[in-house]
Amino acid sequence: MIQTDLTLKGHRPTRTGFGEGLRDIGSMDPRVVAIGADITNSVGMNFFRDAFPDRFFSFGIAEQNIMGVAAGLALGGKVPFMATYGVFSAMRTLDQIRVSVCYNNLNVKIGGAHAGISVGPDGATHQALEDIAVMRVLPNMTILSPCDAAQARNAVIAAVQQVNGPVYIRFGRESVPEFTTPDLEFKVGRAQLFRAGADVAIIATGHLVWEALEAAEILAEQGVQASVVNMHTIKPLDEQMIIEMAGYTGAIVTAEEHQIIGGLGGAVAECLVRNNPVPMAFIGMPDLFGESGQPDELMDKYKMKSRHIAGAAMEVIRRKKSI
Amino acid sequence: MVYKKITDTDLLSKMARDIRIRVVESLSAAGSGHLGGSLGLADIFAVLYFNEINHRPSEPEWPLRDRLILSIGHVAPVLYATLAKSGYFQEEELLTLRKLGSRLQGHPARDRGLPGIEVSSGSLGQGLSVSVGLALSAKIDGQSWKVYSIHGDGELQEGSIWEAAMSAAHHKLNNIRMIVDRNGLQIDGSTDRVMNLEPLRGKFESFGWQVVECDGNITEALLRAFREADRVAVTSPVVILAKTLMGKGIPEIEGNYKWHGAVPDAAQRDEFIRQLQGLS
Numbered sequence: 001m002i003q004t005d006l007t008l009k010g011h012r013p014t015r016t017g018f019g020e021g022l023r024d025i026g027s028m029d030p031r032v033v034a035i036g037a038d039i040t041n042s043v044g045m046n047f048f049r050d051a052f053p054d055r056f057f058s059f060g061i062a063e064q065n066i067m068g069v070a071a072g073l074a075l076g077g078k079v080p081f082m083a084t085y086g087v088f089s090a091m092r093t094l095d096q097i098r099v100s101v102c103y104n105n106l107n108v109k110i111g112g113a114h115a116g117i118s119v120g121p122d123g124a125t126h127q128a129l130e131d132i133a134v135m136r137v138l139p140n141m142t143i144l145s146p147c148d149a150a151q152a153r154n155a156v157i158a159a160v161q162q163v164n165g166p167v168y169i170r171f172g173r174e175s176v177p178e179f180t181t182p183d184l185e186f187k188v189g190r191a192q193l194f195r196a197g198a199d200v201a202i203i204a205t206g207h208l209v210w211e212a213l214e215a216a217e218i219l220a221e222q223g224v225q226a227s228v229v230n231m232h233t234i235k236p237l238d239e240q241m242i243i244e245m246a247g248y249t250g251a252i253v254t255a256e257e258h259q260i261i262g263g264l265g266g267a268v269a270e271c272l273v274r275n276n277p278v279p280m281a282f283i284g285m286p287d288l289f290g291e292s293g294q295p296d297e298l299m300d301k302y303k304m305k306s307r308h309i310a311g312a313a314m315e316v317i318r319r320k321k322s323i
Numbered sequence: 324m325v326y327k328k329i330t331d332t333d334l335l336s337k338m339a340r341d342i343r344i345r346v347v348e349s350l351s352a353a354g355s356g357h358l359g360g361s362l363g364l365a366d367i368f369a370v371l372y373f374n375e376i377n378h379r380p381s382e383p384e385w386p387l388r389d390r391l392i393l394s395i396g397h398v399a400p401v402l403y404a405t406l407a408k409s410g411y412f413q414e415e416e417l418l419t420l421r422k423l424g425s426r427l428q429g430h431p432a433r434d435r436g437l438p439g440i441e442v443s444s445g446s447l448g449q450g451l452s453v454s455v456g457l458a459l460s461a462k463i464d465g466q467s468w469k470v471y472s473i474h475g476d477g478e479l480q481e482g483s484i485w486e487a488a489m490s491a492a493h494h495k496l497n498n499i500r501m502i503v504d505r506n507g508l509q510i511d512g513s514t515d516r517v518m519n520l521e522p523l524r525g526k527f528e529s530f531g532w533q534v535v536e537c538d539g540n541i542t543e544a545l546l547r548a549f550r551e552a553d554r555v556a557v558t559s560p561v562v563i564l565a566k567t568l569m570g571k572g573i574p575e576i577e578g579n580y581k582w583h584g585a586v587p588d589a590a591q592r593d594e595f596i597r598q599l600q601g602l603s
Contacts, residue, residue, distance in 0.1 A: 060490070069456035071442070075453065096483075099446040104442055104443045
């Protein structure tokens with residue numbers, strides 16, 4: 001288990017962490033350049049643009065072109081970041097990502113903003129709930145899904161310093177609990193065990209890691225000990241952690257603001273089936289589009305809150321006992 | 324092989340003829356592929372690799388080389404034949420085209436390590452964006468190398484081409500030489516009938532590009548076009564609309580779109596090579 005301070009420090013959007021990370025890696029690495037897709041402030045790229053105006057290039061609302069341009073910049077030795085809403089950066093541009101970026105294994109960093117149902121009132125068109133699934137099938141792609149703003153910053157820096165190839169970094173719009181510290185090391189592909197408990201393991205990613213920690217508190221009040229894993233890297237998946245958790249607890253719950261099909265839950269299930277099948281429950285979108293509403297209302301309606309995670313944990317523990 | 328620029332137009336035409344012969348041989352050996360477009364482009368590739376672009380076949384990663392992006396990856400055979408003729412690799416390797424384990428994939432593949440391949444390509448409409456990114460990186464670094472972006476005319480039906488065209492002019496990328504293989508044919512038939520592209524010159528001009536038109540099967544015309552491109556590329560990207568004949572050099576194939584995706588059998592191959600050898 002990682003020894004680190006996980007107390008609540010405040011609330012900030014993970015997109016702010018993305019923006020700070022991009023600015024900070026920009027000051028460390030002169031190869032880093034950024035491409036704006038008209039929503040520069042909205043995705044947190046304004047920090048970089050203001051710090052390095054000569055390394056920021058506006059390309060307008062033309063995501064397909066931007067992805068190809070990023071590939072060209074990478075061929076020219078740059079480390080380009082493009083970022084827009086995840087629905088566009090992962091899906092509008094999919095063919096460009098597949099052929100120009102991933103097939104060439106180029107050093108392009110893709111920001112997927114406004115991920116998850118918590119985007120809220122904008123509704124289904126702007127809620128990226130399929131991006132992990134779509135990015136996960138691409139060879140050479142790395143997928144990062146940090147749990148809070150502080151970790152989002154570290155994930156951006158790690159994406160440049162630890163990966164020489166395509167990276168998709170997923171982050172959200174809303175202010176969410178910030179509970180990790182800037183000095184918590186981010187190692188791509190190495191999940192973080194935030195809490196250890198032998199009855200059930202909750203493997204969560206993104207905003208739902210905090211909900212998973214709260215779920216573990218709820219479970220503890222009922223005498224159930226839960227492990228909580230922050231799966232901040234979806235690909236390459238930390239299979240060793242998953243296998244260890246299956247052996248230790250015998251019951252797994254996955255939690256993500258994403259479709260259950262093809263997302264973290266699917267990835268964990270694929271790993272467990274090959275290694276150590278144990279009962280599983282899935283928190284995530286059940287093959288539905290989202291809708292308008294306040295973020296909190298939506299998280300509640302689609303059962304992504306801590307009490308839903310705790311309920312899923314109890315259910316999966318019952319199944320474990322009946323085997 | 325020592326690399327030296329060729330200025331003699333007859334010699335360039337002979338190079339183009341040799342490239343065509345290699346294209347026929349490699350596609351016949353492969354048993355599948357795109358013959359017509361590769362033949363039509365042979366003169367353009369001969370002029371590019373033996374006169375126009377700065378490159379070092381003995382040093383493929385030379386940092387100051389001009390970059391050639393083949394957006395129309397399906398005409399890879401003409402690129403492969405030209406690279407081999409330039410000395411990037413042995414010409415015998417051309418006969419491995421499209422075979423299991425070959426460095427000569429059906430569409431150019433960077434990960435196979437074939438010298439001279441800048442980028443994997445083959446999904447139409449993406450190459451101009453890649454060229455814009457490369458051209459921009461040259462500008463950022465204050466380098467004078469250029470990007471040659473090779474496109475089909477049917478490919479211009481892809482919307483992403485026009486996103487890229489808009490951005491190249493916006494960022495004043497006068498180091499881009501886009502070459503459009505204007506053969507007027509695509510798989511379903513003539514471009515006019517499948518999806519009309521005209522007025523093509525006006526489209527590019529209205530997007531802020533300089534436009535040069537030439538006959539893409541006459542080496543002298545191509546040399547003039549590239550000089551003209553350098554002259555007009557003051558603050559704008561330049562497109563060369565090169566009118567070509569699909570299948571050029573083999574009468575049976577010339578202008579016949581049915582040869583877009585077809586290859587010759589052994590007897591046809593020998594006959595085609597005889598015809599090409601008779602070409603001046």
